[in-house]
Amino acid sequence: MVTILGRAKINLTLDILGLRDDGYHEIATVMQSLALADTLTLTRQEEGITLTVDLPGLEADERNLAHRAAALVMKECGVRGGVHIDIAKRIPVAAGLAGGSADAAATLRGMNELYGLGRSDAELCALGAQIGSDIPFSLMGGTIFATGRGEIMRRLTDFPEMPVVLAKPPFAVSTPWAYRSYDANPPEEHPDNAAFLDAIAAGDTAACIRLAGNVLEPVTEAAHPVIGDYRARMYACGALCAMMSGSGPTVFGLFADVQTARAAAEEFRSATDAAVHLTQTAGRYGK
Ligand code: C5P
Numbered sequence: 001m002v003t004i005l006g007r008a009k010i011n012l013t014l015d016i017l018g019l020r021d022d023g024y025h026e027i028a029t030v031m032q033s034l035a036l037a038d039t040l041t042l043t044r045q046e047e048g049i050t051l052t053v054d055l056p057g058l059e060a061d062e063r064n065l066a067h068r069a070a071a072l073v074m075k076e077c078g079v080r081g082g083v084h085i086d087i088a089k090r091i092p093v094a095a096g097l098a099g100g101s102a103d104a105a106a107t108l109r110g111m112n113e114l115y116g117l118g119r120s121d122a123e124l125c126a127l128g129a130q131i132g133s134d135i136p137f138s139l140m141g142g143t144i145f146a147t148g149r150g151e152i153m154r155r156l157t158d159f160p161e162m163p164v165v166l167a168k169p170p171f172a173v174s175t176p177w178a179y180r181s182y183d184a185n186p187p188e189e190h191p192d193n194a195a196f197l198d199a200i201a202a203g204d205t206a207a208c209i210r211l212a213g214n215v216l217e218p219v220t221e222a223a224h225p226v227i228g229d230y231r232a233r234m235y236a237c238g239a240l241c242a243m244m245s246g247s248g249p250t251v252f253g254l255f256a257d258v259q260t261a262r263a264a265a266e267e268f269r270s271a272t273d274a275a276v277h278l279t280q281t282a283g284r285y286g287k
Contacts, residue, residue, distance in 0.1 A: 001041060001042065001043045001044075001114075002041070002042045002110045002113045002114045003039060003040070003041045003042075004039075004040050004041075004042070004106045004109055004110045004113075005037040005038070005039055005040075005106060005285075006037055006038045006039075006040060006091075006099075006102030006103045006104075006105055006106035006138065007033045007034055007035070007036065007037040007102055007138070007141055007282060007285075008033070008034040008036045008037065008091040008097040008098060008099060008102060008166075008279075009031050009032060009033055009034065009097060009098045009101075009102075009134070009137060009138065009245075009246075010031075010032050010034060010097065010164070010245040010246075010252050011029050011030065011031055011032075011096075011214055011245055011246050012030040012031070012032050012143075012159065012196070012208065012212045013028070013029055013030040013191040013193050013196050013211070013212060013213055013214070014027065014029040014191070014213075014214040014215055014216060014246065015027065015028045015029065015190050015191050015193055015215050016179075016182060016186075016190075016215050016216070019183060020149070024133070024149040025149065025179055025182075026147070026148065026149070027146070027147065027148075027149065027150055028145070028146075028147050028193045029145070029146050029147075029150065029193075030143065030144070030145050030146075030156065030193070030196060030197075030200070031134075031137045031143070031144050031145075031146055032142075032143050032159050032281055033141040033142055033143075033281070033282045033283070033284070034097075034164060034166075034279045034280065034281060034282055035279045035280050035281075035282040036090060036091055036097075036166070036277055036279040037090065037091070037102065038087055038088060038089050038090055038091050038099065038102055038103055038106070039087075039088040039090075040066065040085060040086065040087050040088075040103060040106040040107060040110055041085070041086040041088075042083050042084070042085055042086075042107070042110040042111065042114050043083065043084045043086075044081055044082070044083060044114060044115075045081070045082040045083060045084050046081065046082060047081065047082040048082040049067055049070045049071060049074075049082055049083055049084075049085070050082075050083075050084045050085070051064055051066065051067055051084075051085050051086075051087070052084075052085075052086045052087070053086075053087045053089055054087070054088055054089055055089040055093070058089060058093060064100075064103070065100040065101065065103055065104040065107075065131060065132060065135075066085050066087060066100075066103040066104055066106070066107040067085070068104065068131050069103075069104035069105075069107040069108050069111075069127075069128070069131060069135075070083050070085060070107050070111055072127055072130060072131060073107075073108060073111040073112070073117070073127065074111075076127060077111075077115070077117050077119070079111070079115050079117070081115070083111065083114065085107060085110075087103055090277075092166070092168040092250060092275050092277075093172065094172030094173060094174070095168045095172070095173075095245075095246075095248075095249065095250040096173065096244065096245040096246030096247050096248045096249065096250045097166070097168075097245055097246065097250055098134040098137070098138055098246065100132070101128075101132050101134035101135045101137070101138040102138045104128060104131060104132060104135050104138070105128060105135050105138035105139040106138075108124045108127060108128055108135070108139060109124065109139065112124060121139065121140065124139055125139055125140070125151070125153075129151040133149045133150035133151060134150055136150070136151045136153060137150065137153060140153060140155070140284060140285075141282070141283070141284045141285045142155060142156075142158055142282075142283050142284030142285075143155070143156045143157065143158050143159045143200070143283075144156060145193070145197060155284075156197070156200050156201070157200050157201060157203065158283045158284070159200065159205070159208065159281055160205055160281070161280055161281055161282070161283075162254050162255065162256075162280060162281050163254075163255040163256075163257065163258045163260075163261035163262075163278065163279075163280050164252055164253065164254055164255070164261070164278075164279050164280055164281060165234065165237075165239070165252065165253045165255065165261050165264045165265050165268065165276065165277070165278055165279075166245075166250050166251075166252050166275075166276065166277040166278075166279065167230050167233075167234070167250065167251050167252075167253075167268045167272065167274035167275075167276055168249065168250040168251075168274055168275040168276075169224065169226050169227070169230065169249045169250075169251075169272075169273065169274055170273045170274070170275070171224070171249065172249075173220055173224070173247055173248045173249045174247075175246070175247045177247075178216050178219055178220055178247035178248065179216075179247070181219045181220075181222075181223070182215070182216060182219045185219070185222075186215075187215060187218045187219065189213070189215070189218075190213075190215050191211065191212070191213030191214065191215065192211055192213075195207075195211050196208060196211040196212070199211055209240050209241040209254065212241050212243060213243065214243055214244055214245070214246075216244070216246070216247050216248065217243060217244040217248070220244060220247060220248035220249060221244070221248075224248070224249055226249075227244055227248060227249055227251055230242075230251040230268075230272070230274065231243065231244070231251055233267070233268065233271070233272070234251060234252075234253035234264065235253075237253065237260070237263065237264035237267050237268075238255065238256075238260040238263075238264065239253030239254060239255055239264065240253075240254050240255060240256055241253070241254045242254075254281075261278055262278060265277075265278040
């Protein structure tokens with residue numbers, strides 16, 4: 001039996017550079033792991049893949065990315081035997097936090113360990129990229145600049161540990177919908193990744209916070225104005241930075257201290273319909 005964490009992520013920057021021939025978008029994004037994580041327990045079984053998830057309504061079959069990750073490893077690595085995967089789900093679903101990718105990444109690592117497959121990180125990332133653009137990042141964790149469709153990674157100086165409040169409005173956003181909406185009406189303002197990378201290399205956290213930005217935020221916000229309300233509320237609660245993660249709809253706030261973050265989480269719980277999590281930025285696995 002193997003127990004393994006799959007961490008959520010936020011995007012500190014997210015830019016779209018163009019539409020590719022394969023239908024994906026060329027992106028450039030600084031991704032950051034959070035301590036908030038799902039816990040996956042993998043147990044060997046004679047054959048087949050079975051799944052249990054403690055969140056009613058979440059598919060526990062072939063549609064689940066963890067199931068697809070296990071099936072891919074079994075096929076590609078010629079695994080003899082099966083696996084039962086139990087997921088304790090804590091990361092909000094369809095929220096822009098890469099929760100499904102976190103579970104797939106944990107499954108890839110878990111299968112590698114459970115069956116002693118000896119696959120390297122690079123090999124696991126290549127497998128992960130076949131089923132989702134965010135999975136290579138989810139395998140590595142920490143602070144990473146990702147390009148291509150998200151699978152080409154450069155590790156950055158770790159962003160400092162900071163309290164984070166997540167506020168997810170009570171609806172889901174589909175990633176393909178967000179990208180299609182971007183194509184239909186691309187915003188003019190783009191985050192300056194080059195300046196962000198200079199700032200993080202120089203350890204200038206204040207500049208990083210100033211330069212954080214997500215080109216999909218105005219796109220998703222146009223359809224869901226509550227995102228703007230959450231952002232304003234996050235700032236009113238003392239956030240240093242508040243923005244949408246990924247294709248949304250979760251709004252995150254970065255805070256200087258845990259007391260202010262805790263009060264902000266309380267405010268969101270009492271005054272909004274959001275699902276609220278108080279967490280923190282987290283370094284790479286094993287650190
Ligand atoms: O790779 P993943 O399955 O997570 O992507 C989901 C969808 O998001 C893709 O089918 C595509 O519509 C969109 N996407 C994109 N460009 C990316 C990543 C995702 O267009 N770089």
